[in-house]
Amino acid sequence: MKVASFTVHATALQSARWKQAAEAEGFASVGRWAAMALDAYLEHRSKAGRPLPLVWSRGHFHVRLEDGSEPELRGWISRPFGIFHGTVGGPIPNGSTHSYCLAYLPSRRIIATFRTAGHCRSLASELARLWVRWGGHEPVENPLPVFERIKQEEA
Numbered sequence: 001m002k003v004a005s006f007t008v009h010a011t012a013l014q015s016a017r018w019k020q021a022a023e024a025e026g027f028a029s030v031g032r033w034a035a036m037a038l039d040a041y042l043e044h045r046s047k048a049g050r051p052l053p054l055v056w057s058r059g060h061f062h063v064r065l066e067d068g069s070e071p072e073l074r075g076w077i078s079r080p081f082g083i084f085h086g087t088v089g090g091p092i093p094n095g096s097t098h099s100y101c102l103a104y105l106p107s108r109r110i111i112a113t114f115r116t117a118g119h120c121r122s123l124a125s126e127l128a129r130l131w132v133r134w135g136g137h138e139p140v141e142n143p144l145p146v147f148e149r150i151k152q153e154e155a
Helices: 012-024 030-047 117-134 144-154
Strands: 057-062 072-078 081-087 100-104 109-114
Touching: 012 030, 057 081, 072 117, 081 117, 100 117, 109 117, 109 144, 117 144
Parallel strands: none
Antiparallel strands: 057 072, 072 081, 081 100, 100 109
């Protein structure tokens, strides 16, 4: 398993409280306790129906189009998702029509098309919430109700 490291700055009071909490719960270090606490926070947030906020930035990514080609497209990225202005047939010039595709970047597949990029971002947040809840890379829970709800919101 790959491990990541984080540096957290705390006041003296926070440090003392975190050490006390870690000790009281039987953790050997504040870092291990903090990892458990952060996972519990994300689980709580997920159960409360509050999608994870995703941070989007401009970038390039590859997508498999309906003709089987995998061009590099420009759009918005928030791993593991990408959004581009276009259809399953490919990108379209700005201003020509309102159509945006949400793609799952690891498989390069397009998973939804909406009239607005905002609806793509909403679906990505909902899917990210499902994936965190189930601890995998793809949802174990059926995401179809999420797709349907966001399609209804779009109408």
